Amino acid sequence: MAIPAVPKRKSPKRRSETFIHKFYKNPKIPFAFALLLADAVLTALIIAYVPYTKIDWDAYMSQVDGFIEGERDYSNLKGDTGPLVYPAGFLYVYSGIQYVTGGQVYPAQILFGFLYIVNLGIMLFIYVKTDVVPWWALTLLSLSKRLHSIFVLRLFNDCFAMTLLHLSLVPLLYQKWHLGLIIFSAAVSVKMNVLLFAPSLFLLMLKGMGIIGVISALTGAALVQILLGLPFLWSYPIAYLSNAFNLGRVFIHFWSVNFKFVPEPVFVSKKFALILLFAHLGLLTLFAHYRWCKHEGGLVSFLRSRFLQNQLKTFPPNKTHNSISGLQLLKREHIVTTLFTGNFIGIVCARSLHYQFYSWYVCSLPYLLWRTSFPNIVRVLLFAGVEVCWNVFPSNVYSSMALLCLHVLILWGLWRAPSEYPYQNNRLQKIK
Secondary structure, three states: OOOOOOOOOOOHHHHHHHHHHHHHHOOHHHHHHHHHHHHHHHHHHHHHHOOOOOOOHHHHHHHHHHHHOOOOOHHHOEEOOEEOOOOHHHHHHHHHHHHHHOOOHHHHHHHHHHHHHHHHHHHHHHHHHHOOOOHHHHHHHHOOHHHHHHHHHHOOOHHHHHHHHHHHHHHHHOOOHHHHHHHHHHHHOOOHHHHHHHHHHHHHHHHHOOHHHHHHHHHHHHHHHHHHHHHHHHHOHHHHHHHHOOOOOOOOHHHOOOOOOOOHHHHOOHHHHHHHHHHHHHHHHHHHHHHHOHHHOOHHHHHHHHHOOOOOOOOOOOOOOOOOOEEEEEOHHHHHHHHHHHHHHHHHOOOOOOHHHHHHOHHHHHHHHOOOOOOHHHHHHHHHHHHHHHOOOOOOHHHHHHHHHHHHHHHHHHHHOOOOOOEEEEEEEEOO
């Protein structure tokens, strides 16, 4: 009986040659490294020569001091900007920052400079892996004046929340849903805006996993929240839940970047909030039905087959396999497009966007623009227009109205763009 030949493993030298070959074959990779290095130099210069602007840092440190001193009642954790309104992960992150920096601003700026470069590196990795944006357009990721300011001149917690969120996309690109959900939950624990990604992420999980897998992944994410919040849930659960997960906050009209043109009495009214909420839910439903689930027969057909009929059905039916024991892998482009679009819909419908909230979606803007059918010059102009609106301080009627129009135009472009097939052909993933 012939012994089957054992396939030869690539030697370290061969693997190195393969990496170098890919490095030079794909111009995006060396350009991304060069861009990362150039932006690191720029960020260092900003820290060294641009004056720091104190906004929330002192409040963060006061809230952390109370936590370190043993206070577990969230209603008593306060700063000069008011009570603490972020989940427990925020306290752990900024306690670590205080320990490393001694609560001093300049070393914290250096730390946030490194964080900015890490975030940029993650985004460049995602952009290179998805191959949607041309190499020269990667420069747009480094051209935001406001984003540099948010990271190294303001030191907002949005920076950590979004870096963790972007990090969670990396395992999701490889269909590592459980790991991705754990990192996603950690991002939520720093700031709740990350939940804007949740509806589209849940839909992708239903596509990429069986129902049992979805439940187990969500359970892991919930356990992260419970473990991080345990000291407060054990002592003062009501105070923690009502303060850290308060969805009914009313923001100050003066700081609104997107709806400054709306009269203040309307801006703070519940009716305006409900209109935006219904618009948000309606747009998510429309995109899910006509865009994200188009190849599965629409949202209703997809959900009916998932929950009511055969939970193991493959979408779309796999013509190369008679068995329905597996699920097809999702394309990376479909995963990123769905997540970024879902978040952007939340941005368009947000009642108030403050200046630091720009970090919630600016890194996804080039990707979204290249998912539209607009000419390149229009894409670049739209990006520049959004950036200009975010750099008008204080915002006014015209800048906020222009920003809303630009957002709506980008969303319309995403709606009108051709719907691409979301699955990798002839590859199956076993249900976990």
